[in-house]
Amino acid sequence: MAQTCLWIVCLPILAFVIQVFFGKRLPRQGDWVSLAAIGFSLLLAIPIFGRLLSEGHVFDTLSFSWLSLPQTAGAFQIIIGVLVNNFTAIMLMMVTLCAGLIHLFSVGYMHGEDRYHLFFAYISLFSAAMLGLVVSDNLLTFFIFWELMGLCSYLLIGFYYKKPEAIAASLKAFMTTRIGDVGLFLGLCGLYAVFGTSQFESIYAAVASGAAESKTLLGMPALTFIGFMVLMGAIGKSAQFPLHVWLPDAMEGPTPVSALIHAATMVAAGVFLLIRMFPVLEASHTVLVYVAYVGAVTAFLAALLAIVQVDIKKVLAYSTISQLGYMVMGVGVGAFAAAFLHLITHACFKACLFLCSGSVIHSVHTQDMREMGGLKSKMPWTFACMLIATLSISGLPFFSGFVSKDRVLAGALAYGMEHTGHWLIPLLGFAAAGITAFYMFRLIYMTFFGSARDEHKHHHAHEQPIVMVLPLVVLATLSFAVWFSGPTGVDAFDQVFSVHWYEHAVAGVEKEMALPAPVEHHEGIHHVAHSLALIFSLVLAGAGIFFSSLVYLKGWISPVKLKSFFSPIHTLLWNKYYFDHLYINIIIQKGLLGWNRFLAAFDDWVIDRILVDGWSRIVLFIKSIVGLFDDLVIDRMLVDGSAGMTAMGGWAVRRIQTGKVQHYLIASLAALGFGLFYLIGMR
Amino acid sequence: MNILDWAVSLEGYLCVGAILFFLGLAAVLYRRNAIGILLGIELILNAASINFIAFSKYRAVAIDGQLVTLFIILIAAAEAAVALAIILRLYRLRETVDAGEASIMRN
Amino acid sequence: MTTGLKIVLLLAELLCVSSAILVTFHPNILHAAVALLFAFLGVAVMFVYAGADFIAGVQVIVYVGGVTVLVLFAVMLTHWLYKVTLRDVRKKLIVPIVLLVILLVPAVYKSLVELASSSQNIAPERVAEFAGSAKTALIGQALLGNYLLPFEAITILLLGALVGAVGLARPK
Numbered sequence: 037m038a039q040t041c042l043w044i045v046c047l048p049i050l051a052f053v054i055q056v057f058f059g060k061r062l063p064r065q066g067d068w069v070s071l072a073a074i075g076f077s078l079l080l081a082i083p084i085f086g087r088l089l090s091e092g093h094v095f096d097t098l099s100f101s102w103l104s105l106p107q108t109a110g111a112f113q114i115i116i117g118v119l120v121n122n123f124t125a126i127m128l129m130m131v132t133l134c135a136g137l138i139h140l141f142s143v144g145y146m147h148g149e150d151r152y153h154l155f156f157a158y159i160s161l162f163s164a165a166m167l168g169l170v171v172s173d174n175l176l177t178f179f180i181f182w183e184l185m186g187l188c189s190y191l192l193i194g195f196y197y198k199k200p201e202a203i204a205a206s207l208k209a210f211m212t213t214r215i216g217d218v219g220l221f222l223g224l225c226g227l228y229a230v231f232g233t234s235q236f237e238s239i240y241a242a243v244a245s246g247a248a249e250s251k252t253l254l255g256m257p258a259l260t261f262i263g264f265m266v267l268m269g270a271i272g273k274s275a276q277f278p279l280h281v282w283l284p285d286a287m288e289g290p291t292p293v294s295a296l297i298h299a300a301t302m303v304a305a306g307v308f309l310l311i312r313m314f315p316v317l318e319a320s321h322t323v324l325v326y327v328a329y330v331g332a333v334t335a336f337l338a339a340l341l342a343i344v345q346v347d348i349k350k351v352l353a354y355s356t357i358s359q360l361g362y363m364v365m366g367v368g369v370g371a372f373a374a375a376f377l378h379l380i381t382h383a384c385f386k387a388c389l390f391l392c393s394g395s396v397i398h399s400v401h402t403q404d405m406r407e408m409g410g411l412k413s414k415m416p417w418t419f420a421c422m423l424i425a426t427l428s429i430s431g432l433p434f435f436s437g438f439v440s441k442d443r444v445l446a447g448a449l450a451y452g453m454e455h456t457g458h459w460l461i462p463l464l465g466f467a468a469a470g471i472t473a474f475y476m477f478r479l480i481y482m483t484f485f486g487s488a489r490d491e492h493k494h495h496h497a498h499e500q501p502i503v504m505v506l507p508l509v510v511l512a513t514l515s516f517a518v519w520f521s522g523p524t525g526v527d528a529f530d531q532v533f534s535v536h537w538y539e540h541a542v543a544g545v546e547k548e549m550a551l552p553a554p555v556e557h558h559e560g561i562h563h564v565a566h567s568l569a570l571i572f573s574l575v576l577a578g579a580g581i582f583f584s585s586l587v588y589l590k591g592w593i594s595p596v597k598l599k600s601f602f603s604p605i606h607t608l609l610w611n612k613y614y615f616d617h618l619y620i621n622i623i624i625q626k627g628l629l630g631w632n633r634f635l636a637a638f639d640d641w642v643i644d645r646i647l648v649d650g651w652s653r654i655v656l657f658i659k660s661i662v663g664l665f666d667d668l669v670i671d672r673m674l675v676d677g678s679a680g681m682t683a684m685g686g687w688a689v690r691r692i693q694t695g696k697v698q699h700y701l702i703a704s705l706a707a708l709g710f711g712l713f714y715l716i717g718m719r
Numbered sequence: 720m721n722i723l724d725w726a727v728s729l730e731g732y733l734c735v736g737a738i739l740f741f742l743g744l745a746a747v748l749y750r751r752n753a754i755g756i757l758l759g760i761e762l763i764l765n766a767a768s769i770n771f772i773a774f775s776k777y778r779a780v781a782i783d784g785q786l787v788t789l790f791i792i793l794i795a796a797a798e799a800a801v802a803l804a805i806i807l808r809l810y811r812l813r814e815t816v817d818a819g820e821a822s823i824m825r826n
Numbered sequence: 827m828t829t830g831l832k833i834v835l836l837l838a839e840l841l842c843v844s845s846a847i848l849v850t851f852h853p854n855i856l857h858a859a860v861a862l863l864f865a866f867l868g869v870a871v872m873f874v875y876a877g878a879d880f881i882a883g884v885q886v887i888v889y890v891g892g893v894t895v896l897v898l899f900a901v902m903l904t905h906w907l908y909k910v911t912l913r914d915v916r917k918k919l920i921v922p923i924v925l926l927v928i929l930l931v932p933a934v935y936k937s938l939v940e941l942a943s944s945s946q947n948i949a950p951e952r953v954a955e956f957a958g959s960a961k962t963a964l965i966g967q968a969l970l971g972n973y974l975l976p977f978e979a980i981t982i983l984l985l986g987a988l989v990g991a992v993g994l995a996r997p998k
Contacts, residue, residue: 698747698818702923705748705930722836723832723833723836726832726839727835731839735839735872737935738842738843738846741927741930741931741934742846742847742849743846743849743850745850746849746850748923749850749851749923754859754900754901755858758849758855758897759850761862761893762850762865765869765889768869768873768881772872772873773876775878776876777948777953780948782961782965785880785965786969786973788873788878789881789965790980792885792888793888793980794980795888795893796892797986797987799892799896799897800896800987800988800991801987801991803899803900803991804990804994806900806904807994807995810903811997816904
């Protein structure tokens, strides 16, 4: 099974290599190579997932020593390998399925674009990196694939390299995530320092044994340090506050890329990291609450931002940040199983939403929702799929978002009830749920309902070809709750997706993580919290949809009046809480650039003028003395003098050099003769 | 001592060797043709060989002289090959094999 | 050793000397080369009488079969054959040559005589026994024993000579 995983990872890499070197010359620019590679990966992933469904548990590892330094103290060695557990199986299934569908969608969406083959090369590489990250059994290769994904993200955001905004956005994404990556790297170093390994299994065992609790690193408990560093990595990659600024800008990339990388998979890698490292976070006792606050604040603030956006992809981008915040919050409150489920459901419905928006954009050639409207009849399939996904993200019953989001919120509420000082976490979570429903329906209403605001664009709008509609339909189907929470009453279906398959999967993973058993009296709180959360989230989602309908469907409340009423808040939101202003105008312009200028001046004056130039003066002075000495003594006296001597000697000797062999021979024989006489004379 | 006994004695060998040596020397000095010089060198080498063989038999009573002779023959073969190659080169360059003409190294 | 065999050796020595005279003084370089062949043969016969039959074989193979043929080739390739004149001498050098011979002959003669008489007399039976014994196996053992280093050096030398000769004689 672990070897199958290696194949799953290697096939897209192979496709990448083929595409980069031969893509341009292949028929159809080789899109079928990438498609076939991810397709085969999907076919290989299905049996693994199927085994999870039928047996309730999969586990396999494969590892080998990459580097071994027996001479060093502690016999340092790096073991890398593959870890397949229940979550890996689910992730493999989700990633290959989403990536495969988005590959398919791209065939239609990117048709006729410049550098078509490179696009497929990049997303193949990206798929390989994501799959590699998922199957990694240690944080080192996890980090390598993590960086590889960052590179692919950079390349794909800047895919329209002729657009200055795209270049700026790609740079911003790369640099911002880099801050988080530094954290993750420090965490990795910390892991090696504390545990001497980065293998998840070994770390789980070491944490469970309590061996690492007493160790310290840089003046704080080692586990806390590692936990914060890991959180920093997740904040960068999953676009949490305050490093969220890159994700909305990343929407400059092609829409399939936004769907795959900046919604479904890569940004979820940060959450996946937190889940993989959950035992460490929990054992540190302090980190989790920060994780929860980061997630809750992100979920709420990003949701607010989504309200004022007019660009359809930006709305979805902030929505993604908000939903990622839910996941992080879920991990933070200890409900990592809920967070993981939300990761999976979110991947499906958010990919669907993005692809639908891509379909719309491809059809009307604009991303501004103010120029859309009334597309319901023009694009029925897209509308239906997007509506399903929207219902799902809003958390309505019978949709997948309801299942997962409810669990996350229940976890948060339980946490808030247990630790009454942290009541803000569930509050922000519930508020975000309501706002989510509001802005998502705002998007639906502005795009598909009402009258056409731009007749020309509306006139040209049309349903997309089958390669683009098919992925939408598949992903929309996956946005129903039945896949995750059964039972449906249809026997054949229930046999495959048994009611509690996810519970079994979580139980298996919890056992591997060797988590301490939950305290008994919390069970009651959880039960109460679950019921309360169900009611709250339904009421809030309903309220959000109702309010949205009032404003954007019926027009009973004018959006313009609303805007003027909330004018200061709107300005704040429109400027994205001035985060970009803070980063670019203050930190970079005033802080970093000033420091930069100071360093440049220091370089110029102290290093260049005083040290380098001053030194060069001294050197020049010495040089002139040495030069004089060289010229007079060495050159004229020694060099020219000896040359003259040699020339005179040569002139003297040249006369006996006739150049004739036999003359030399006679001379040497004469010498021989005299020599012999001398020898005989000695006797 | 009659002449036949002298012929098989050490002195006879040495005498023939010496004559061959001087004739070879004369050829080396006397010939203008580079090939002729080469012939003289071969004679000198053979003279040396004769001496080695003779002393090997009559004085050392061991095979060491024969081994040295073997090496002489081999070196002579190598030398002949290289020398003839040089001569052919010279001929191609100068249209002559006169050793006296081969003085371009002068000046 | 029978008288007949001694006569053969004497004839071989005479052949050596007379051929060597031709080698040195024959105006036609081609004839001189052929005379050298006979000189080599005479030397080979002398080797046989000195108990060096293996060396004699090598002498015939290498000199008579190899070097002489090589020389003949060179002679013919250089067309000297058609330009043969009596002027193949260095008249200017005759005086120094004569002086040299006067200088060298006594020196060589004296040193040879001293060498011949200096060492003690060996019993003639031992010499005869040595001459009659089989020595090829001993030579082989010596080549891979005490004389291994010069043997290897010679192989390198021959390789170098081969490469060098090819490199020199190659057109352009």
